[in-house]
Amino acid sequence: QVHLVQSGTEVKKPGASMKISCKASGYAFTSFHIHWVRQAPGQGLEWMGLLNTLSGGKNYAQKFQGRVTMTRDTSTSTVYLELSSLRSEDTAIYYCAKDLTPASGSAPEFWGSGTLVTVSS
Amino acid sequence: SYELTQPPSVSVSPGQTARITCSGEALPKKVAFWYQHKSGQAPVLVIYDDIKRPSGIPERFSGSSSGTMATLIISGAQVEDDADYYCYSGDENDEHVAFGGGTRLTVL
Numbered sequence: 001q002v003h004l005v006q007s008g009t010e011v012k013k014p015g016a017s018m019k020i021s022c023k024a025s026g027y028a029f030t031s032f033h034i035h036w037v038r039q040a041p042g043q044g045l046e047w048m049g050l051l052n053t054l055s056g057g058k059n060y061a062q063k064f065q066g067r068v069t070m071t072r073d074t075s076t077s078t079v080y081l082e083l084s085s086l087r088s089e090d091t092a093i094y095y096c097a098k099d100l101t102p103a104s105g106s107a108p109e110f111w112g113s114g115t116l117v118t119v120s121s
Numbered sequence: 122s123y124e125l126t127q128p129p130s131v132s133v134s135p136g137q138t139a140r141i142t143c144s145g146e147a148l149p150k151k152v153a154f155w156y157q158h159k160s161g162q163a164p165v166l167v168i169y170d171d172i173k174r175p176s177g178i179p180e181r182f183s184g185s186s187s188g189t190m191a192t193l194i195i196s197g198a199q200v201e202d203d204a205d206y207y208c209y210s211g212d213e214n215d216e217h218v219a220f221g222g223g224t225r226l227t228v229l
Binding site: 037044045046047061062063095097100106107108109110111112113114 | 218223
């Protein structure tokens, strides 16, 4: 049974950085890419990027280029999302999601429960 | 960037058929995916590759695609289908992916 367990709520000041985690279990970790998606209050889902858990390769949405870093630790089946220079507009629930298709970035299939990050002075 | 356009809201009575559309330039060549998202819960994939239904998703959920429009169809909508629905797809060159803006489905 697939599980994606995300780290807990965070509160950050503007200008700071965040690093949240997503620990996977129940499947072959390096066989499926991981997506990161966020939802700001009252807004829709926003795709942030994709991490190839086997090679470590990344594909970031243009909007976040220069501010986002996605990494993984294959020894613990954990992926990480770092976002720097935080501003109030980054207040959101951040979701990790396992890809539908092995070794392909087709689409998110199974989602974690989300991590709430609040950016406030 | 790439844009997918959905109607902000759709409303049906229980037992009626709900249709939610998603418009995108690349949809004649790229498949669409559909997600159900209820407040406080993780999104759930309900349709993939335009028309396929993951295991565990009720048969009343189906999908279609024609030209630049993909459609999520809920036949005989139930009160528990009341949720936000998002389409997801990519551009023709696989350079950008996007979610649609979301459609609030009200069943009452």
